[in-house]
Amino acid sequence: MNDLPAVLITGASSGIGAVYAERFAQRGHDLVLVARDQSRLEALAARLHTENGVKIDVLRADLTHPQDLEAVSARLRTDARIGILINNAGAAQSGGFLAQSSDSVARLIALNTTAPTQLAAAIAPRLAQSGAGAIVNIGSVVGFAPEFGALVYGATKAFLLYLSQGLRLELGPKGVYVQAVLPAGTRTEIWERAGVDPTTLPDLMDTAELVNAALVGFDRREAVTIPPLHVAERWDALEGARLGLMSDLRQAHAAERYLATR
Numbered sequence: 001m002n003d004l005p006a007v008l009i010t011g012a013s014s015g016i017g018a019v020y021a022e023r024f025a026q027r028g029h030d031l032v033l034v035a036r037d038q039s040r041l042e043a044l045a046a047r048l049h050t051e052n053g054v055k056i057d058v059l060r061a062d063l064t065h066p067q068d069l070e071a072v073s074a075r076l077r078t079d080a081r082i083g084i085l086i087n088n089a090g091a092a093q094s095g096g097f098l099a100q101s102s103d104s105v106a107r108l109i110a111l112n113t114t115a116p117t118q119l120a121a122a123i124a125p126r127l128a129q130s131g132a133g134a135i136v137n138i139g140s141v142v143g144f145a146p147e148f149g150a151l152v153y154g155a156t157k158a159f160l161l162y163l164s165q166g167l168r169l170e171l172g173p174k175g176v177y178v179q180a181v182l183p184a185g186t187r188t189e190i191w192e193r194a195g196v197d198p199t200t201l202p203d204l205m206d207t208a209e210l211v212n213a214a215l216v217g218f219d220r221r222e223a224v225t226i227p228p229l230h231v232a233e234r235w236d237a238l239e240g241a242r243l244g245l246m247s248d249l250r251q252a253h254a255a256e257r258y259l260a261t262r
């Protein structure tokens with residue numbers, strides 16, 4: 001019996017999720033790997049089991065399909081071995097808002113926001129009851145930047161940051177660690193999947209470097225880990241400005257600048 005908590009990782013068949021799987025296997029954690037591509041998941045599971053001796057389950061699921069999402073949620077609710085959820089599965093979307101179809105927007109929101117929210121909701125009560133465990137949400141710096149032009153994608157990532165900060169406020173006092181990880185451009189298949197040629201992009205971060213940095217933040221129990229941000233004070237200033245804005249709200253009356261002049 002492994003004394004370490006098992007880790008359920010969504011989007012584990014490639015990219016950031018596959019490296020998270022490798023790192024947690026190397027740390028001795030049993031794993032539950034979730035994605036759509038069963039053969040890639042099984043190949044990764046076999047390799048990591050051989051290399052690290054940990055138990056690895058593969059749970060094929062398309063997280064945009066409610067019945068698959070419920071199956072993964074049920075596993076999180078009922079498998080007491082799972083103490084860490086890595087909400088990683090996600091997709092990007094190229095092109096402007098007007099170019100998006102309603103179906104593609106619905107799928108992106110389902111994958112990038114509904115799924116991680118539902119999965120967090122599935123595991124959170126059990127972790128809070130046990131007074132331990134962790135939920136890691138993979139956001140993006142694009143969530144700060146409507147200028148980036150990935151409107152719905154960025155909105156889903158801004159949602160994940162807000163969700164993470166709120167979960168931390170509610171679950172942190174109950175012993176559950178919540179981390180938001182905000183990568184910038186990282187060398188994975190997300191680009192080709194979104195129809196973007198990665199060779200046209202400026203330097204992308206190596207996936208292993210990203211995950212290694214995210215795990216430094218994880219081990220430090222950092223709330224928001226932004227590996228590509230080299231001036232950490234920028235985040236502190238942003239948070240300070242946000243809290244300052246909230247403290248300056250006087251909701252009973254409109255601000256003078258909005259009072260009709262005639």
Ligand SMILES: NC(=O)C1=CN([C@@H]2O[C@H](COP(=O)(O)OP(=O)(O)OC[C@H]3O[C@@H](n4cnc5c(N)ncnc54)[C@H](OP(=O)(O)O)[C@@H]3O)[C@@H](O)[C@H]2O)C=CC1
Nearest residue numbers: 011013014015016036037062063090140185186188189190
């Ligand atoms: N790469 C980057 O530049 C950045 C990435 N991120 C975020 O990192 C996370 C991981 O993406 P990344 O590793 O880059 O990209 P990849 O495309 O390499 O990995 C995405 C993973 O999600 C899985 N996935 C995609 N759609 C579904 C679905 N409908 N149901 C279940 N699983 C699905 C894929 O597996 P399968 O196809 O087998 O289902 C794959 O394992 C995402 O949330 C992304 O937004 C954030 C900032 C930057």
Ligand SMILES: N[C@@H](C=O)C(=O)O
Nearest residue numbers: 092140142184185190
């Ligand atoms: N996936 C990338 C953009 O689409 C990112 O989040 O930086």
